Amino acid sequence: MDSSRLFSSSSPMLSDRPPTRDGDELIQPLESADLRGFWDNAPRVSASPSTHGATSHSDDPKAVAKSLHDLVVKVVDKKAHKGAKAVGQTAQEFCDLYETQDVAARSAFLDLLSREFCKPRGTASDAARAYLDSTSHSDEPAQSALQAHVLRDSLTPLYADLFDQINRLPEGFAFLVHMRTDMLGLIRTGGKSSAIQAMSDFLMRRLQMWIVGTLDLKRITWNSPACTIEKLEQYESVHAVRSWMDIKRRLGNGRRCFGFFHRNAPREPLIFVWVALTDVIPDNVQSILLEREQPKSSEANAKCAIFYSISSQVGLARVDLGNFLIKRVVSVLRTEMPNIETFCTLSPLPRFRSWLDKLLSPESLVSPPQDIGISESEQNNLISRVPGAKTWTAALKNLVDRRGWTADPEAVDAMEPVIRLLGAHYLTKVKRGTGSSAADPVANFHLRNGSCLHRVNWRGDTSYHGLRQSLGLMCNYNYVLDRIEDNSESYVADGTIAISGTDPYIARVQSLAKAKL
Incomplete structure (x- = not known):
């Protein structure tokens, strides 16, 4: 069996191109002192994913929900606007307002969205009858296929139009990932309802469909933009980042970090994996996390690539990217470092x-x-x-x-x-x-x-x-x-x-x- 083909790109969302390095894209590299100042002055991000981007507090969550509701109506009502530009502007206004709200206002709106905009776009019963008639009385397969499309469209909830329009915006995909994070947070904190769950599942399937062909593999380095390095701390879910020195060690000699980035959000990793280059398969993660940075020459003697942490944004739960990421990284490391013979993990037993x-x-x-x-x-x-x-x-x-x-x-x-x-x-x-x-x-x-x-x-x-x-x-x-x-x-x-x-x-x-x- 040719093992090399196991880690070549067989999916349209992947490519065999070498990963780009964020640090290479900078005109002036980010110096250590600059990054230390960034960490010292950066606000600590709450561990709760539902607070992402929340910067204001609404005295009346229901009033904010009503304002957001009115913007959604403008997006999904085909007669209320003229042209794609107007729809895009309304969708952007929605995103801007949503991002400034606190958890209470967002939760109130998501509950409203899941209940009032879950209705299908069209009359499903009429479309179903037309489809059944076409399959029973027509010998033309194209007619049945057309009616099937009409039926599927009529069963699609109205909030699909909102998600579709947001996805077309710059960084709209990342916004929807964060929005689904809020949905999952609402479900976990006791706000679970069949409507919220159905909307979360629908958005998950949309994200999975949209992500095909839009991902770039990048190696994240110490010279990557500070905003990207901040996301590593924010989204790391296996071994918590305690300080900027933790990040520096994890990005130093003998270490690698790779992530998938959406092309509309090139500085925010959707999923990333930490790799340690070692002589033997380690049995203790502290030996990796606390080890001092090795000389650059040590990489030539490494025999093992150890995947010791993989994390993705909460909003991408059940969107399978980890398998693709590991296989792409193995392919890159085999090309870059032929001395690596073993690809292994050091994994937790969370339950x-x-x-x-x-x-x-x-x-x-x-x-x-x-x-x-x-x-x-x-x-x-x-x-x-x-x-x-x-x-x-x-x-x-x-x-x-x-x-x-x-x-x-x-x-x-x-x-x-x-x-x-x-x-x-x-x-x-x-x-x-x-x-x-x-x-x-x-x-x-x-x-x-x-x-x-x-x-x-x-x-x-x-x-x-x-x-x-x-x-x-x-x-x-x-x-x-x-x-x-x-x-x-x-x-x-x-x-x-x-x-x-x-x-x-x-x-x-x-x-x-x-x-x-």
């Missing part, structure tokens, strides 16, 4: 702790599960760390619920084999619902892309966030280039998880599963 909490139910504290495969000596070592504990599950729950357990080296040593085995079991055996897909969303993403589960890493992320979501557990997914297509097909077909490497805990889980057959 491991919540799964473990359910596993350690009151019933299991008395009668532990028997399908994990924890040895008797591992159970006894864990129990010995908690006076009075009768089972390994009770001892483990006591330890993980205890504040400061990471400062007890003997407890950490006793927990390691148990947690690593539980992690291997969780990744390979725990499924989503009644299907065959991995329950962990990050695992499902990489396995669908064709990677191999390589290794489970104890104390892979010792930050507060890492300990809280997975007790510090991380794992590596290895993109073995000549196995990617077969791995992906097998996983999608029946949930088969490809394995690489010799992780003893993954091997134990596999052996236990084979013994039960």
